[in-house]
Amino acid sequence: MRKARHSGIISTIFDKWPGRRIFGLYRYMPFFFLLGAALEFSMINWTVGETNFYRVYKKNQVEKEARSIIEKEKLVLNKV
Known part of the structure; x- marks a missing residue:
């Protein structure tokens, strides 16, 4: 009710x-x-502690880009 x-x-x-x-x-x-x-x-x-939404977002974007670059380098090295 x-x-x-x-x-x-x-x-x-x-x-x-x-x-x-x-x-x-x-x-x-x-x-x-x-x-x-x-x-x-x-x-x-x-800001909670020393972090906020955008710092976390930027960090995740950088990590994603770094993983992508590492994967591309592995593919190039495997072809050689």
């Missing part, structure tokens, strides 16, 4: 969101745009 109550609250909030007649479903787009910008900002600036 509790689930139905929550969906009622959510649908009430969605129904009261302005711009329904003009924009239809697209009226929520600015909210999700700002939510995505906030997420991106937190991923860039929020």
Whole structure:
């Protein structure tokens, strides 16, 4: 029963969101745009310990590229 109550609250909030007649479903787009910008900002600036999302991503990209180069060199050496 509790689930139905929550969906009622959510649908009430969605129904009261302005711009329904003009924009239809697209009226929520600015909210999700700002939510995505906030997420991106937190991923860039929020550091846990000495690491953040982008440091981990860059590290993984470098490791992937290094593995690729090593594999190419192994193939070249095996052909010779």
